[in-house]
Amino acid sequence: xLEVDIRSKSFRTARGAELPALGEVGFTVAPGEFxxxxxxxxxxxxxxxxxxxxxxxxxxxxIRRPSGRLAAVFQEPRLLPxxxxxxxxxxxxxxxxxxxxxxxxxxxLGIPATERLYPGELSLGMARRVALARAFALEPALLLxxxxxxxxxxxxxxxLRTLLMSVWNARPTAxxxxxxxxxxxxxxxxxxxxxxxxPGHVVKVVSIDTPRGARDAATIDRIVSQLRPRG
Amino acid sequence: xxxxRLAVARATEALxxxxxxxxxxxxxxxxxxxxxxxxxxxxxxxFAFLWNEAVNGELxxxxxxxxxxxxxxxxxxxxxxxxxxxALGRSRLADRLFDPWLIxxxxxxxxxxxxxxxxxxxxxxxxxxxAVALTKIPNVAVTIREGTRAIDPTLTEMAKVFxxxxxxxxxxxxxxxxxxxxxxxTRSGIALIWKIVLVVELLGRSNGVGFQIYTYFQFFDVxxxxxxxxxxxxxxxxxxxxxxxxxxxxATRWRxxxx
Numbered sequence: 009x010l011e012v013d014i015r016s017k018s019f020r021t022a023r024g025a026e027l028p029a030l031g032e033v034g035f036t037v038a039p040g041e042f043x044x045x046x047x048x049x050x051x052x053x054x055x056x057x058x059x060x061x062x063x064x065x066x067x068x069x070x071i072r073r074p075s076g077r078l079a080a081v082f083q084e085p086r087l088l089p090x091x092x093x094x095x096x097x098x099x100x101x102x103x104x105x106x107x108x109x110x111x112x113x114x115x116x117l118g119i120p121a122t123e124r125l126y127p128g129e130l131s132l133g134m135a136r137r138v139a140l141a142r143a144f145a146l147e148p149a150l151l152l153x154x155x156x157x158x159x160x161x162x163x164x165x166x167x168l169r170t171l172l173m174s175v176w177n178a179r180p181t182a183x184x185x186x187x188x189x190x191x192x193x194x195x196x197x198x199x200x201x202x203x204x205x206x207p208g209h210v211v212k213v214v215s216i217d218t219p220r221g222a223r224d225a226a227t228i229d230r231i232v233s234q235l236r237p238r239g
Numbered sequence: 240x241x242x243x244r245l246a247v248a249r250a251t252e253a254l255x256x257x258x259x260x261x262x263x264x265x266x267x268x269x270x271x272x273x274x275x276x277x278x279x280x281x282x283x284x285x286f287a288f289l290w291n292e293a294v295n296g297e298l299x300x301x302x303x304x305x306x307x308x309x310x311x312x313x314x315x316x317x318x319x320x321x322x323x324x325x326a327l328g329r330s331r332l333a334d335r336l337f338d339p340w341l342i343x344x345x346x347x348x349x350x351x352x353x354x355x356x357x358x359x360x361x362x363x364x365x366x367x368x369x370a371v372a373l374t375k376i377p378n379v380a381v382t383i384r385e386g387t388r389a390i391d392p393t394l395t396e397m398a399k400v401f402x403x404x405x406x407x408x409x410x411x412x413x414x415x416x417x418x419x420x421x422x423x424x425t426r427s428g429i430a431l432i433w434k435i436v437l438v439v440e441l442l443g444r445s446n447g448v449g450f451q452i453y454t455y456f457q458f459f460d461v462x463x464x465x466x467x468x469x470x471x472x473x474x475x476x477x478x479x480x481x482x483x484x485x486x487x488x489x490a491t492r493w494r495x496x497x498x
Contacts, residue, residue, distance in 0.1 A: 061396075061400050062399075062400075063396055063399065063400070077402075078400060078402075079400070079401070080397075080400045080401075082393070082396075082397065084393065086393055086394060086396075086397040088394065088411060088412060088415070089493060089494075090415040090493045090494075091411060091415075091493075095411075099401075099403070099407060099411055100401040100403075102402070126493045128493065128494070142401075146401070
């Protein structure tokens, strides 16, 4: 169980002024639950994620992470360009999974099994698939995704969403995805946490009861309209 | 480009180099023939001298000693310079404290360092190699400092999230990013170091190419001076072709695949 209880977070400018970034942000993600964190741009979604990832520890409040491994898919693929695709995935693995067979995962995600393939030879969509493979390969207890489908064309983004769901369904884990795309959130999430304008605090939590497979366009429209500010 | 056209382009390039060298050789031989002076010996006289030195073993002793000093000074300068460069690139405080030292050392003539090293630490091998290394350390440190500052923080974050152990982080994330800076430091380093090694040999050693050049200078024997210089230039070109370039190709092979 991921328990986020942020009281406040602020940055210091070069001149020493305090710049509030987050207000009270509290929510949980249960094992096997897919939660989307959304809100207007600049509201602190990525900052929240950085705090959860432990990349920034300077904030008021507390975060309890589930015991087990942590994996992330960043906005940019963040692959090591000087290592092959397979090495990129293997390097992220802990000792006990070092000799794991990656073929099924690569097949599921449609990544070419060529041994000497380097990230520089991949399209952005393919590089994102490799970033997904790297995150799933280490069988995480908590998966964090930061707008993993941004700046892709609609068709590619849709295909990747489907792939994400099929690898996640194969081994459901606590997952938190940051996105500004409300339709994407409505399509994928079990629960949506909506943040306010900066400094972000939780304004609404929407639970979605309709199973993912059964959500048609009308259902998604209805969820999206719940998230939109009135007026 | 097709492989055939590539081969033609390579052959043309090689031919140009050979032609250019042939012209230089022709100019030298022509000038020597016209002047008929001991101060500008003909190329074949120089090569005859080299052959003689090679047969009696003198050449190998002096080339070998100089090459050993170059290698030792280079390794020491790279190791210490890189460590300093990485430290300065990572810590603002360290950089502010030691940057003035670096600037001072960068502007200190190599000759001063050598003379002081010989006076303070004696006319021995340690002073000689230490002095050469010391003149090169600031250059390495400055280059590696720039490299360290250019390290991509997003990849370091990724490695942190995926809990890369320190060795893996260094080998697969940090060092590949520093590699171009190491290559630059190596290239300028070897070129600079071998010239300075000749000076330390001239001032305080009793073997090596620098010592031989000094000895023959006293007899105004240009034939020997040119012979030893050419021989050592040839050795350094070989080092470049056999060691430096293959290492660089190995380290940057992933880059050629970029479409």
